[in-house]
Amino acid sequence: MNEYQITFLVEDINASARTAKTLHRLAKKFKSTLCIINITRNRKAELSKSVAMLQAGLVKGDLCQIIVVGIDAELACFVIKNIIAEHYRLIGACINYQFSNQLADRVPELSLPSKTQWHYAKAQTKLTKFECLKGLAQLIHPEHPEELMIAFIKREEYSSTCITPGIALPHVMFDGIDHITVAVIASDTPIDWMSKMGAVHLTIALAIPTKPTHEQILTATNLSRNLLCGQVAERLLMTKNSVDLQALLMYFMSRLLP
Amino acid sequence: MKIIAVTACPTGIAHTYMAADALIKSAHKHNVQIKVETQGAMGIENQLTSYDINHADKILIVSDIEIEQFSRFDLKNIIRVSIEDVLLDVEKVFLIHCRKR
Numbered sequence: 001m002n003e004y005q006i007t008f009l010v011e012d013i014n015a016s017a018r019t020a021k022t023l024h025r026l027a028k029k030f031k032s033t034l035c036i037i038n039i040t041r042n043r044k045a046e047l048s049k050s051v052a053m054l055q056a057g058l059v060k061g062d063l064c065q066i067i068v069v070g071i072d073a074e075l076a077c078f079v080i081k082n083i084i085a086e087h088y089r090l091i092g093a094c095i096n097y098q099f100s101n102q103l104a105d106r107v108p109e110l111s112l113p114s115k116t117q118w119h120y121a122k123a124q125t126k127l128t129k130f131e132c133l134k135g136l137a138q139l140i141h142p143e144h145p146e147e148l149m150i151a152f153i154k155r156e157e158y159s160s161t162c163i164t165p166g167i168a169l170p171h172v173m174f175d176g177i178d179h180i181t182v183a184v185i186a187s188d189t190p191i192d193w194m195s196k197m198g199a200v201h202l203t204i205a206l207a208i209p210t211k212p213t214h215e216q217i218l219t220a221t222n223l224s225r226n227l228l229c230g231q232v233a234e235r236l237l238m239t240k241n242s243v244d245l246q247a248l249l250m251y252f253m254s255r256l257l258p
Numbered sequence: 259m260k261i262i263a264v265t266a267c268p269t270g271i272a273h274t275y276m277a278a279d280a281l282i283k284s285a286h287k288h289n290v291q292i293k294v295e296t297q298g299a300m301g302i303e304n305q306l307t308s309y310d311i312n313h314a315d316k317i318l319i320v321s322d323i324e325i326e327q328f329s330r331f332d333l334k335n336i337i338r339v340s341i342e343d344v345l346l347d348v349e350k351v352f353l354i355h356c357r358k359r
Binding site: 155158159160161162163164169171172173195196197206208212214217220221224225227228 | 267268269271272273275276279280283298299300322323340341342343345346
């Protein structure tokens, strides 16, 4: 059964007190299971329990998701989204927002210390590892993708860049770019990444300049290091909305989780 | 048990630091005192001193490339592990290589 998510940032610590009762009451009205996940602090609680918001322990700046699984999940999300939007900074607030370079303008809490370019594609067909790397190179460097693709392949020859089950992080330092560039390909069908960790569903390509600044290195390493924290990898894999996915990635690049 | 480790990878922005974090997070569960030197894009960080090297029971080299200043180490105590093995199952790495016999 599909999981639906509402992704949001906590701006006001008192919002939990104001929403706890309403969310708890609403959660009991749906057949679906509703959970709140505090991704920053690796906490999860079922909203049907009265102490859920206390358990989640939301603090200003925390990145959270409400996840809904069940037959009326879409309807539950639709209803709860309005309450969340009133009290928290909702990420995918408008249906036509795209994976874009402007997300930080709309949500300044997600802005990164160094300029970053963003690209996203959803695989429409079954991909091989080579096709996926080619696709990522085309997203990042559409004029001359060959060189970048070779760089990705050379990196894979050392060792697979599958860093956690389901997620690959092909990463290179590349001459042809001035800023950090992130390209994501999400695939419903598994891609054989020739790794002991198994196939992947999400590839996050990172290209950074050959002479990176300290900030650029920190931004890139924050993402990779956070991938091993708590529920980060699971949340990235489960989040299907591209804007929410970009928000998660930007959040994980902007700081090291506690 | 005292373990020292060096992590390194070709690009130095992902695996080096991920492997170091994985080792540090798991070490206490196995009653292991660990110090990890990272050789990544930010250069050598948390560099191992000769005191660390002389007092270590084992030296873990977690890398898919040749590491810098390899000659510092006593070859007898060196254990080479791939980055993938550490990321896949760090507990197994500790169980196999970091037990007192």
